[in-house]
Amino acid sequence: MLDAASRIPSGTVAASRHRAGYQCRQWKVDPLGKLSLNQVSLSYPGAGIGHVGILHNVTLSLDEREFVVVIGRSGSGKTSLLNLAAGFLTPSHGSIAVDGAAITGPGSDRAVVFQDDALYPWLNARDNIGFPLKLRHVAKRVRDTRAEELLDLVGLSGSGDKKIWELSGGMRQRVGIARALASDPKFLLMDEPLGALDALTRSRMQSFLLNVWQATSTGVLLITHSIDEALFLATRVIVLEPTPGRITADIPLDFGRRHLAGESAASIRSSSAFKTAYERLTLAIHTETAEFAA
Numbered sequence: 001m002l003d004a005a006s007r008i009p010s011g012t013v014a015a016s017r018h019r020a021g022y023q024c025r026q027w028k029v030d031p032l033g034k035l036s037l038n039q040v041s042l043s044y045p046g047a048g049i050g051h052v053g054i055l056h057n058v059t060l061s062l063d064e065r066e067f068v069v070v071i072g073r074s075g076s077g078k079t080s081l082l083n084l085a086a087g088f089l090t091p092s093h094g095s096i097a098v099d100g101a102a103i104t105g106p107g108s109d110r111a112v113v114f115q116d117d118a119l120y121p122w123l124n125a126r127d128n129i130g131f132p133l134k135l136r137h138v139a140k141r142v143r144d145t146r147a148e149e150l151l152d153l154v155g156l157s158g159s160g161d162k163k164i165w166e167l168s169g170g171m172r173q174r175v176g177i178a179r180a181l182a183s184d185p186k187f188l189l190m191d192e193p194l195g196a197l198d199a200l201t202r203s204r205m206q207s208f209l210l211n212v213w214q215a216t217s218t219g220v221l222l223i224t225h226s227i228d229e230a231l232f233l234a235t236r237v238i239v240l241e242p243t244p245g246r247i248t249a250d251i252p253l254d255f256g257r258r259h260l261a262g263e264s265a266a267s268i269r270s271s272s273a274f275k276t277a278y279e280r281l282t283l284a285i286h287t288e289t290a291e292f293a294a
């Protein structure tokens with residue numbers, strides 16, 4: 001079962017948006033948004049050797065109900081892929097679109113969460129969360145209301161006045177995720193968001209991430225080095241092979257949904273299905289021509 005800190009009151013976010021009183025997307029009502037990378041390649045200038053291919057012909061799409069995890073060996077281009085989806089990088093070839101419209105840079109429809117929480121130490125938790133709304137000239141009263149609702153969503157009710165240095169690593173990452181959600185993104189792009197946490201906190205945060213995903217219907221693209229984490233969270237795992245980075249497996253999974261339906265993490269991880277999936281994904285990551293047979 002999910003622990004109390006991981007549970008999120010159903011309907012909290014959707015209901016809160018109306019109370020917050022600023023223009024936002026109507027989650028679960030609009031048609032599903034889609035983020036697509038179409039035959040995307042990326043290369044960087046090499047030192048005297050022309051261009052070095054980082055990603056080659058990557059085609060990938062995810063919608064707002066999906067939790068897609070990208071895994072692959074070091075240097076396979078995972079962060080580059082996320083930076084392309086975020087609009088921080090421009091592809092050398094191919095195109096990236098949200099709902100069919102080509103993206104030309106970062107946008108409020110895609111929020112990014114990094115391993116380092118990147119919070120502003122001079123602001124308290126509430127003002128950190130409200131900061132993206134401040135950039136959009138949303139009134140302070142409305143920002144504060146929204147921040148309190150997001151603090152509630154991430155299990156930190158009553159912590160709005162806390163300074164960043166008063167928060168634990170897991171709490172800081174929750175505030176970072178709340179801040180990312182403040183702009184009501186269609187997609188959360190997360191680069192090793194739990195990578196800096198200790199094992200126990202990381203495990204609790206995995207349940208928390210699944211709950212945030214379920215409560216907000218925000219599409220997630222998450223990078224991890226952890227096979228266990230990829231299997232536990234993803235509705236699809238994408239395997240990238242290096243040099244140049246390309247997709248060699250696209251695997252549907254349901255362990256996260258099972259957890260959300262009430263099965264304990266321990267029961268899932270000890271199941272033969274999870275152990276078999278672990279072995280197959282390990283093989284897929286470490287084999288040149290990856291195969292993930294059902």
Ligand SMILES: Nc1ncnc2c1ncn2[C@@H]1O[C@H](COP(=O)(O)OP(=O)(O)OP(=O)(O)O)[C@@H](O)[C@H]1O
Nearest residue numbers: 044045054072073074075076077078079080081225
């Ligand atoms: N700005 C850059 N200029 C040149 N090469 C780069 C740049 N950024 C990344 N690279 C190279 O692109 C390749 C892919 O890097 P990337 O960080 O996307 O991989 P990754 O799979 O996220 O790696 P890791 O798992 O180690 O974080 C690496 O060989 C890296 O050295």
